[in-house]
Amino acid sequence: MGTPLRLAWAYIEDCKLAINSPIIATNRLSKHFKVPTREAGLKAALVSLFHRAYRIVKAVDDVSFEIEPGEVVGFLGPNGAGKTTTLKMLSGLLHPTAGQLHVLGYEPARRSKDFLRQITLVMGNRNQLAWDLPALDSFELQRAVYGIPGNEFKHTRDEFIDLLELQELIHKPVRNLSLGERMKMEIVGSLLHRPKVLFLDEPTIGLDVTMQRRIRSFIAEYNQRDGATVLLTSHYMADVEALCKRVIIIHFGKILFDGDLSRLVEQFSAYKTIGVTLDNGNIDVSSYGEVVSQQGSHVTLRIPKAETPQVTARILAELHVDDLTVEDPPIEDVIDKVFSQKRPLGEPV
């Protein structure tokens, strides 16, 4: 296809994306970085003065997905998979190398004010509050930045402070807050303008279990009350299981899976776990399958998925069983299996 024709085609694709409006839509989105490389040592350093070598890193490569209004989607992948790069493109921080994307009908890279007023990007390791002042002062600045009417601002601020139980902390300088308390303040600051789209990049990183749970329930509540769309990255599967029905898995910059969380287990797990509590704990059960653990009379076996019915029937027929459960493997194990793949599978599953 000639260049003008290709441009015209890209424009038509672009318009189609904008008109048929899922709230987030990407089409063959890519972001490539040109990275200088050189060997270690003095000689290589000298050579690089005259001849610089580069390589292209495909951080995000040909990624397409759509997200409907109100969805909460988990965006998963190992470190360096392309999650944060994608979020940065979706929030307008990075210009894509190729492909189209629309969020709320806007092209994020244009960073139009109307677009920015309707989104937020929360990063677990980012601090946007004034360090030396109580968070209330930073909230006031957020009000001015987003032009939030006074009454609306106060109502939202107080509502969030109540929901996250921050009443005791709002007068303390931010530098005196614990990591978890600071994160809660960051989330309040990021949502004061009531964004319609939330990009959450590891919002619970480094927090204790109680704090993680509090933040999760707050996000869920915000999603339900405001009908906001949420795209969440997290290495904590508890976050994903609690919030996301759908997950998108990205690895080596490509999408490996896009669908229901439950389907992910079916798709990628070839095993089931059978937990058996026996009358007599001294029986050797290794002939039934791989023994994962044995604690007293309780044995956990890993069985190929296809053999599960037969093995279960055999156990029940041949052994004195007090209790038996058949479960899918933990989601962490499935994700770990997906992440440990050495090369991209190509097209999305």
Place this chain on the structure above:
Amino acid sequence: MKRMLDFYLTAMKVSILEEFQYRVANYFYMIGMIAEPVIYLVVWSTIARTLGGSVGGYTPGGFAAYYIVWTLVRNMNIVFTPYGWEWRIQRGRLSAELLRPIHPLHSDVAYFAGWKVVVIILWLPLAAFLAWIFKPTLNTTWLQVGVFFLAIWGAYLMRTMLLSLLGMITFWTTRVSAVYELFFAAELVLSGRLVPMSLMPAWVQQVAGYLPFQWTFGFPIESLVGQLSPQQLLNGLGMQVFWILLGILFVNIIWWFGIRRYSAVGN
């Protein structure tokens, strides 16, 4: 417009609150900054006395006035530096500001403007102390006071534009510090910071006439302590407006190209 004003006032208020948290540090910083003009003042006053009472029209009292006002103008010239730009671009700290529906430069201008309010308040007793020691000669009209007030803020905006332009070079290079050092050397000589511009050789003054530096430093000082006519005062303000507008134009152009190269690494 109303929204912008609200933003500026709120951001300045937050900045003032923040800077007052560090009032002692701010004061020590300002006191430390006095060393440079005091050295210039002592040297030039001695030269003036040796040469029969004045150099290039400046008496020791005139030099005292020049260098005391210098301390305020120097503080008004402190803006977000290219080092800061380097830090925010290389480490991805610009990301947080890019997510806001307001240009990061507005945040810089508002934040430092708030700091200036603190600086001016802290400067007043310092200036009184220096005046008590060095006995400045100051014959100032109300027009000069008014122009001076505008000129220090004009200088602040001009320097913000100049240093932002330098800082944004980091979008293309990894280090901008070296370029800044070069800029700084030129500014030192051509701005009136080292000596009043009228003491410089004619050709230096001529070169400086084509450059922005003297409008950020020498002009604000001389608008208060010099012998400038009303016409010269207005011309000076006009030059500041010209350089500010030119700065805004170039900042926007460089920003437009530069932001496409921003990699948001690290944050």
